[in-house]
Amino acid sequence: MTDRVISRPASKANSTTILDFLELVALIDPSGRARIDTLIRDQELQAEQAEDDFGDADTAKDGFVENIENEFNRRASALGESYPFLMTDDAEEIVLQVPENDPLAGSYLACLIASQIGDKGDLKLSIPDQAGLAADIITRMRRRIFQMIGTIALAGLAKGPAGSIGWPREEKETIIASMVRAVGRGFPIPVLEEPNWTALDGAKDGGVDVIAWEHTDMPPSPSVWFGQIASGRNWKGKPVIQDALNFSEDFLTAKHKNANHATIVPFDLDGDEEEAATLHHRHGTILDRLRLSVRFKEGLLLIADGIEMDESQNTLVAMTWVNEFVAGLRIINEAA
Template identity: 40%
Template sequence: MTKRIVVPPPVEADVSVIVDWLELTSFFDHFGRARVDEIAGSFKTQEETPPDNFGDADRDNDNLREGIENEVLARQKALGDAYPFALDDTGEEFRLERQIDDPRASFYLLCLIATHISKSVILSQPPCDKLVYKLRNRVFQVLGTLAVAGFAQGPAVSVGYPRQTKEGILTVLARAQQWGSGLIARNKPGKHANPRANDAGIDVIGWPQSDRPPPPHIYFAQLASGKNWTLKPAMLEYSNFMDDFFEEHGTAQHNFVTIIPHRIFDELTFTRQSKTHKAIFDRHRAPRHALAALQLHDRGVLMDEACNAHQIYRWLRQYRRSVSFT
């Protein structure tokens, strides 16, 4: 018997997990569809004690559908064109409305799958180790660089290691200087720099487009695709990074960003972590900002990784093919 790629969530699952199930099911379905009644039927099968009467069952069913509709609307509102799914007019069929090679789909899909790589209750066949490595060391760097550029509304350089270009870090920082960051890179690392440092904990630098340097402010970003993202604020390594690799710091109006593929549901967690990480781009923010970056790039704004956006689509296609026929 073929193992299912996506399995129904448990009855007690939050509606956010239920909608993730609909999204993943649509992603793997040949026609890009999922049925709400399949979830309702699964919950009915899982229930150890059936409702006392038909009225209770109807009410539970209505509550389930209302919760799904509200969650989908919340995602559409947060992500705009970067959200590729929709319910049909009946509220019964859920659809992936764009091809996965469309950045309006691929950016979100990457974050969705990254969320469920580890300990997922619904994704039974997550990406293999090779694909996880590529996600964390290449394609998420593409998404993160674009997200910073889109948020900053200007250029961004991809600092994170390993670099596809094989450039040294000082070469990347010299490019940032050339593009108008207002930061003056050293010719060689400072005397206290770790000789093996490849990115010194900073993955992306972005700033708003300006007629001349220095820009009014600069963003330093850390990318964290794993669940331990709370331990990796960009500001943790910032002081050493600046001392090791820059002679001049521009206006020193420097801000910090952490980019994660997961969603933060708890408001208290989000508030507390924002005090440490400053700006946090989760699954409801990063795809939208990345999509905005491509629009800037089309208008001639310089940025790293824009020409590599197709790598995200290729990763998605490779993952889907690797599990669809197992």
């Protein structure tokens, strides 16, 4: 039972939230399994209590399971062998099956947790507070784990190196120092020796968390990317475009003529197509959970090919964080 650490999805929940719930139950439960039929009975009970019409039992069950299967297949297609779950042949259970030392599986699980954590998540996933360290767990996720994931993913999107410049930077270096390293790896715009007068006093990252640029054997790189990593739910109204313009003015000698922009979030864009189109238009590109996974996988391939980038030495930290988080949740659950 996991009721102590996660809320069951509402009777009208979409298939994204429902599969998130099943995946989280399989992740948290020591058995590594989540039963779909148990959730179906719960959904029927909720519908009865709310006096909603769940419809003909067999027809409703078939449609419910089909929607879960479709969403499962969508995720499995994006992650391939790194997808850390499987569905039994009878479509009755979701089973945890994490490939050993797989950075992509770890990044997916970290994003799954981040998208549902706390009171604002649809499933209100609890935050373990072992020895009063709940704040530390969340801080590490936002500042280090998701920073690593976003950096590698933007590299995959740009098809080249990436720089992790969001605050706090791992080595506590200045923006200028981190950008000098990026220029040494092929970032095509020279960096100023000191921040421009336009930079705000005490600016730590200029509103930009990640930069990336296309790798080429014939420099300069033809395109650059500015990315913002957003783990909070208020990201929709905060596109990185203006911050990128300010960053170029404050720290670079010029603006690149082929600059692109991306907002990186752990959530799954399951809204209507019109809203999704509007958000992509405002943000340039949105790397939500599955798009993020695809680009993260491409970033890992670049690292394997010898492309130097920030965070390349940290690709396994996501799974370490997930294991610590789950261990804390199990302590809460077992105390019930």
